[in-house]
Amino acid sequence: MARPRLLGLALLVALSLAGCREAAIRYNTRYNTLLQEELPRTLPIPVDGVTASHLQNTWGYARDGGRHHKGIDIFAPRNTPVRSATAGIIDFKGMKGLGGQVVTVTGPGGYRLYYAHLEDFGLQEAGDWVEPGEVIGYVGNSGNAAISSTHLHYGIYEPSGRAVNPYTYLKNSQPFSMQAEMQTAAK
Numbered sequence: 001m002a003r004p005r006l007l008g009l010a011l012l013v014a015l016s017l018a019g020c021r022e023a024a025i026r027y028n029t030r031y032n033t034l035l036q037e038e039l040p041r042t043l044p045i046p047v048d049g050v051t052a053s054h055l056q057n058t059w060g061y062a063r064d065g066g067r068h069h070k071g072i073d074i075f076a077p078r079n080t081p082v083r084s085a086t087a088g089i090i091d092f093k094g095m096k097g098l099g100g101q102v103v104t105v106t107g108p109g110g111y112r113l114y115y116a117h118l119e120d121f122g123l124q125e126a127g128d129w130v131e132p133g134e135v136i137g138y139v140g141n142s143g144n145a146a147i148s149s150t151h152l153h154y155g156i157y158e159p160s161g162r163a164v165n166p167y168t169y170l171k172n173s174q175p176f177s178m179q180a181e182m183q184t185a186a187k
């Protein structure tokens with residue numbers, strides 16, 4: 001009686017290991033495909049309810065310590081959902097220096113999207129795959145934004161690590177929340 005049960009258990013373990021391996025391979029293929037893709041020229045605005053006309057191109061503005069602003073600030077009420085602009089893999093979730101609570105996602109073409117000053121995080125963990133529009137955090141003022149109004153600091157980095165101006169990707173765009181409304185209206 002004990003032996004068949006043991007055999008069954010061994011089979012179950014072997015099958016689930018094989019399943020895991022298959023999932024890992026699929027994940028890898030998906031990730032490799034993503035790295036081959038190009039980052040779209042227009043990306044959805046990652047903060048719910050913020051339209052392009054609300055955005056200010058603050059790229060390059062002087063900051064203390066001789067720094068320059070390597071992104072744009074998207075102002076919104078505390079706890080407004082922040083959504084991943086692209087598909088990708090969460091490569092960091094946690095506290096990171098001036099950024100406070102930060103999520104970074106490696107997306108199409110190996111570009112890194114940097115979401116900072118978050119009040120709170122989505123449910124994903126580092127290493128998880130995200131789809132465009134998934135909530136990855138909530139607007140706040142953590143890090144060096146503690147004395148400013150709540151906003152998302154949004155950065156886009158080339159695979160080389162060079163920052164590019166996110167405003168150019170957003171100026172003709174809409175938030176995910178509005179795209180969903182328009183799709184519903186069209187039905």
Ligand SMILES: [Zn+2]
Pocket residue numbers: 069071072073152153154
């Ligand atoms: Zn900023």
